[in-house]
Amino acid sequence: AMEPRGGSTQPTRRRKRGDPLTPAQAVEAVRARVAANGSERLSLKGRTLDGPAAVRAACDAILALHPPTVTLNLTGAEVCRGGADALADFLMNERCVVEELCLVDNPRLGVHMADTGVAA
Structure with missing residues (x-):
């Protein structure tokens, strides 16, 4: 029961990736x-988050996930x-x-294509 990627649930106006x-x-x-891949490994790769409020909203949604x-x-x-402040709060959340x-x-x-690990 796999839906084709970008199924018909989207409104007709296609979102530009950017x-x-x-x-x-x-x-x-x-x-x-999460619906597509489960919650343990979550990728928002290439999805631009519009400012700190969007980062915080995404983080809050992630904190509610099980597993x-x-x-x-x-x-x-x-x-x-x-947004980095919101991420820091998220990482510090118990x-x-x-x-x-x-x-x-x-x-x-300041991260330009370098693979940077962030210590929690």
Whole structure:
């Protein structure tokens, strides 16, 4: 019962891959990825998060997941300084069990395509 990628649930206007996700869309993106692949390894690779509020919304959605997320990929998410603060709060949350966080290609954080591990 696999649906073709980008099934008919989307509105007719196709989202450009680069459109920044609002907080509500960020939560939807998290839920969609979990529906497709489960919650333990979560990738939002290439999905731009529109500012700190979107990062915080995505993090809050991730904290509510069961089983909890262990690997989080935010490659190319365009996380800004305020978003980094939201991410730090997320990593410090006692419900957060993320062991691996990928922030490759987030130039606003000073990470330009380098593979950078972040210590929790």
